[in-house]
Amino acid sequence: MIVLNNVEKRYGSLEVLKGVSFTVETGEVLSIIGPSGSGKSTILQCMNGLEPIQGGEIIVDGVSVHAKGTNLNTLRQKIGIVFQQFNTFPHLTAIQNAALGPRRVLGAPKKEAVERARVQLEKVGLGDKLDHYPSQLSGGQQQRLAIARALAMEPSYMLFDEVTSALDPGLVREVLETMKLLAEDGMTIVAVTHEMAFARDVSTRVAYFDAGNIVEIGPAREIFANPAHASTSAFLSHIQH
Amino acid sequence: MSPYFVELGPQSLWYLLEGAGRTLWLGIWAIALGTILGILLGCIRTYSRVGAILLAPLIDITRSVPLIIQIVLINSALGISGFFWGPFVVGVLVLGVYTASYTSEVVRSGLQAVPDVTKRAGRALGLTGLQNFVFIIAPIAGRIAFPGWINVVLGSLKDTSLVAVIGYVELLRASQIVITQTQEALIVLAVAGGIYFVMCFAISAVAKRVETMQR
Ligand SMILES: Nc1ncnc2c1ncn2[C@@H]1O[C@H](COP(=O)(O)OP(=O)(O)OP(=O)(O)O)[C@@H](O)[C@H]1O
Ligand SMILES: [Mg+2]
Numbered sequence: 355m356i357v358l359n360n361v362e363k364r365y366g367s368l369e370v371l372k373g374v375s376f377t378v379e380t381g382e383v384l385s386i387i388g389p390s391g392s393g394k395s396t397i398l399q400c401m402n403g404l405e406p407i408q409g410g411e412i413i414v415d416g417v418s419v420h421a422k423g424t425n426l427n428t429l430r431q432k433i434g435i436v437f438q439q440f441n442t443f444p445h446l447t448a449i450q451n452a453a454l455g456p457r458r459v460l461g462a463p464k465k466e467a468v469e470r471a472r473v474q475l476e477k478v479g480l481g482d483k484l485d486h487y488p489s490q491l492s493g494g495q496q497q498r499l500a501i502a503r504a505l506a507m508e509p510s511y512m513l514f515d516e517v518t519s520a521l522d523p524g525l526v527r528e529v530l531e532t533m534k535l536l537a538e539d540g541m542t543i544v545a546v547t548h549e550m551a552f553a554r555d556v557s558t559r560v561a562y563f564d565a566g567n568i569v570e571i572g573p574a575r576e577i578f579a580n581p582a583h584a585s586t587s588a589f590l591s592h593i594q595h
Numbered sequence: 596m597s598p599y600f601v602e603l604g605p606q607s608l609w610y611l612l613e614g615a616g617r618t619l620w621l622g623i624w625a626i627a628l629g630t631i632l633g634i635l636l637g638c639i640r641t642y643s644r645v646g647a648i649l650l651a652p653l654i655d656i657t658r659s660v661p662l663i664i665q666i667v668l669i670n671s672a673l674g675i676s677g678f679f680w681g682p683f684v685v686g687v688l689v690l691g692v693y694t695a696s697y698t699s700e701v702v703r704s705g706l707q708a709v710p711d712v713t714k715r716a717g718r719a720l721g722l723t724g725l726q727n728f729v730f731i732i733a734p735i736a737g738r739i740a741f742p743g744w745i746n747v748v749l750g751s752l753k754d755t756s757l758v759a760v761i762g763y764v765e766l767l768r769a770s771q772i773v774i775t776q777t778q779e780a781l782i783v784l785a786v787a788g789g790i791y792f793v794m795c796f797a798i799s800a801v802a803k804r805v806e807t808m809q810r
Binding site for chain 2: 399402404427428430431433434435437438439440441442443444445454455458459500503504507
């Protein structure tokens with residue numbers, strides 16, 4: 355379970371998160387939607403401690419992420435993240451990309467690390483691209499590689515940050531399919547997304563985020579069918595047309 | 596032909612090759628020193644603001660003052676202070692620091708060219724800062740910096756000729772000596788130029804191979 359409690363985050367004088375609170379239950383798929391620049395990526399990067407916060411706290415499985423004694427490297431082992439921009443390691447092949455975490459972070463023997471990597475690459479449909487470098491993969495394949503790389507750590511949570519937004523329209527589907535499979539497998543997912551079909555059909559809950567705060571959060575069907583706030587319905591009608 | 600002059604012969608060629616050997620020997624040591632020091636300085640300049648400020652004068656001076664002046668000045672300064680290390684050691688030191696200065700620049704731009712999101716992806720996996728540097732940042736930066744570093748290496752190899760001013764008989768100095776002996780300037784310079792070309796071409800060829808290997 356991930357709990358955000360009144361989280362405040364500033365970049366210099368820019369207030370990005372203004373007291374954000376919500377909970378991610380184990381096994382749920384939470385989609386975060388909202389306008390560009392509202393702080394959605396920032397929320398995800400605070401969850402695994404990539405970004406410090408200035409107020410409130412984030413608790414992952416009982417551990418306070420930003421508390422002084424917290425070992426972030428250990429904590430991050432159970433939180434996989436895939437970024438908005440392409441972020442595979444360009445100097446490593448697909449299998450080396452995915453084996454790096456198990457090998458260097460978990461200390462698995464090389465053979466075992468490679469095996470774990472291969473299993474995940476096959477799962478995301480890259481079983482025939484093991485020895486390809488990222489430069490030899492399409493954008494969609496690179497994002498699936500990034501997913502496999504995160505999964506090879508066998509995380510408890512997966513954070514997706516608009517993983518399809520940098521893709522050509524034709525490549526979006528294969529990545530969403532991969533995420534959907536993962537959701538059906540029971541993975542706990544927090545997905546920032548502009549793909550309303552994914553938010554509506556795959557996620558259990560949807561949060562509408564705007565101007566540094568959660569405007570409303572609830573079951574996906576409810577948010578889409580009758581949003582409680584005017585700004586939510588404005589955003590939805592804007593994005594769906 | 597005047598009796599004071601020697602005929603151009605195998606011994607002249609041998610003399611040139613010996614000079615080429617000393618060019619390589621000096622070049623290898625200066626480049627090795629310059630590369631190790633340059634990587635170190637490049638990292639400091641990238642990751643430490645204070646270090647960058649402290650190192651700025653050294654970098655500016657070594658890159659702005661002509662190398663030949665640096666060699667003469669440092670050699671004299673060392674001599675005045677009582678250090679008679681000989682032209683080879685002084686040459687390695689000055690050319691090494693000069694190489695380091697340029698290498699640090701190449702290293703720094705390589706490190707800065709690694710995308711932020713790639714670094715974050717490494718840390719997000721749970722790699723420590725050091726692991727992230729060793730397994731992600733350094734290899735990517737190294738590939739970016741490699742061609743620029745090869746340029747520095749080729750430049751430094753040719754700049755070994757400047758160490759002649761303090762009495763190191765490398766290839767260019769050797770060819771001047773042979774020219775004075777034989778009065779065959781054109782042939783000797785052509786041979787010397789050919790030897791420089793072979794050395795630099797070999798380095799470029801190896802570099803190209805390495806680049807395609809690492810893609
Ligand atoms: N490292 C940073 N330094 C300064 N400002 C930043 C930094 N990262 C993000 N910001 C600013 O914080 C705000 C929120 O950024 P964030 O990337 O979280 O938005 P977002 O909701 O993910 O937007 P998008 O949908 O465009 O990805 C933006 O105004 C952005 O310019
Ligand atoms: Mg974003």
